[in-house]
Amino acid sequence: MGSMSEHDRKRRHFSSLSPTPEPAKKLPFLPISEDKKLDIAVLQYQNQKLTQKLETQKLEYATFENKFSQLKERQQSYDSTLAVVKKSWEQLVNDLESRSERTRESNRKAYSRFVSSTDDGSSSTVQDVFLSRLLQTGATESSSSSHFANEMVQHREITSEKAKNILNNILTFINNFRCLKDGFHTALLKKLRGDVSCGQMLSNDMEVESKNLRxxxxxxxxxxxxxxxxxxxxxxxxxxxxxxxxxxxxxxxxxxxxxxxxxxxxxxxxxxxxxxxxxxxxxxxxxxxxxxxxxxxxxxxxxxxxxxxxxxxxxxxxxxxxxxxxxxxxxxxxxxxxxxxxxxxxxx
CATH class of the missing domain: 1.10.287 (Helix Hairpins)
Structure with a gap:
């Protein structure tokens, strides 16, 4: 209703601006010079051009108003879709946070069991190893500061905190997994050093068997x-x-x-x-x-x-x-x- 009233008001405004032919008043016949006749003809021609231009602008205004109403209708469907996407995104963030937390806890327990089973006297915790690796590689200077600053500007505080927790859990899981892999590698090397002769005999037997198979x-x-x-x-x-x-x-x-x-x-x-x-x-x-x-x-x-x-x-x-x-x-x-x-x- 507001748009229609505004449209009517502007139409009335345009109609008020448009020149309407007034009834010709009976003026006393006076002699008109040639210059004045030429000025009157020029003014009439300019008035006609302005009238045509005004009609063209009216048509363009009506076309733009129609397009605006269509875009408004489309925006309504986009708004509903945006609301659904926003809700799904929030749910995805919550699920990702809970899953990363569970993964971090399970990985931490596995690493603690491995450390207690190896019992090699190392007293550094997972957090210390993680911080030392980040300081060695210089990842604290380039990976998260600018990213989190941009997120604090663009998103709400709760979403940024969830993203921080998710990233922290993922990085902790990666660090724990890397330490666990290094520990397994070290333990395997220690075990294989004592079984070099057995491994060599096994490789010889396997080679002979492969030749026979060929x-x-x-x-x-x-x-x-x-x-x-x-x-x-x-x-x-x-x-x-x-x-x-x-x-x-x-x-x-x-x-x-x-x-x-x-x-x-x-x-x-x-x-x-x-x-x-x-x-x-x-x-x-x-x-x-x-x-x-x-x-x-x-x-x-x-x-x-x-x-x-x-x-x-x-x-x-x-x-x-x-x-x-x-x-x-x-x-x-x-x-x-x-x-x-x-x-x-x-x-x-």
């Missing part, structure tokens, strides 16, 4: 190569046997079809032979025996040829069957070898 691995690698080559050979043989078996199956099928065709022809010839024998007897009684006897001999010859060709085809089929059986047995044997090689390769 030799074993090289042998296994060579064996794997040989098995892989055998596997490839067996695979090629199996493919070749499969191709031959397929070809023999085709030949067997063609032979069987030929046998069936010959059996059909043989059956037809037998039927014709039986019919010819039945027709010969009445002809012989008549006395005309030359022509039927010739026909019978031709039929018998054809029959004998068919029987011989049938026997030959049967022999060929039996030999093909024997070959197929042997090839099938060879294929089974190769498949078994291939399976054994695959199992051996999986085991290695």
């Amino acid at each position: 030799l074993t691995l090289s042998e296994l690698h060579l064996k794997h190569k040989s098995l892989a080559s055998v596997f490839r050979i067996q695979r090629d043989l199996d493919a070749k046997n499969k191709a031959e078996l397929k070809q023999l199956k085709g030949e067997l099928e063609s032979t069987v079809s030929e046998l069936e065709e010959n059996n059909h022809k043989l059956a037809t010839l037998k039927v014709e032979k039986d019919a010819a024998k039945g027709a010969v007897l009445p002809v012989l009684t008549v006395g005309n025996t030359n022509i039927p006897n010739d026909k019978i001999r031709d039929k018998q010859k054809d029959l004998q040829d068919m029987e011989s060709s049938l026997k030959e085809l049967l022999n060929r089929a039996s030999t093909r069957l024997v070959e197929l059986k042997s090839l099938h047995e060879e294929r089974i044997r190769l498949l078994q070898q291939l399976c054994d090689l695959q199992n051996l390769q999986k085991l290695t």
Whole structure:
């Protein structure tokens, strides 16, 4: 409401400033010189330009006011987000302070246990060692003074105190961890100095064992190569046997079809032979025996040829069957070898 009233007030102010054409008063007609006419025309032109400029500024003002209201609406959402971020940041600082305090206490207890277990007569505390290291490295002059001074200016006093506590706990933890590491290193060196011969023997044994392992691995690698080559050979043989078996199956099928065709022809010839024998007897009684006897001999010859060709085809089929059986047995044997090689390769 305040912005709208201000907007109305400024609009009224602009409207009051804008020149409004006044009703022309009836003035007595006086002669006007040329200079005055020129001055009046210039003033009217300037007045027109100022009016146009004022209208442009009004439009710009309205545009800026609209943008300002939009920015104000956006700022409201940003304010809520900023409040959530501020709350989350405070919670994060509190959690970090509590966790750093717990970490510092646990690290201090571990270091005190280590110092009591080593019992080397050193009476310096963790704080003394920490202060001495800071003085030696010059960290007190560069790391925290300017940082904490800036935080005191920028943030509240509680947040700066929490940050100081967190940093102090982190630095204490780092110092304790470093001292603990140095102590472990010293104790380990003391223990290893007494066991130099044992360590050397152990290293020699490990070296011999590593050599043996390398030799074993090289042998296994060579064996794997040989098995892989055998596997490839067996695979090629199996493919070749499969191709031959397929070809023999085709030949067997063609032979069987030929046998069936010959059996059909043989059956037809037998039927014709039986019919010819039945027709010969009445002809012989008549006395005309030359022509039927010739026909019978031709039929018998054809029959004998068919029987011989049938026997030959049967022999060929039996030999093909024997070959197929042997090839099938060879294929089974190769498949078994291939399976054994695959199992051996999986085991290695």
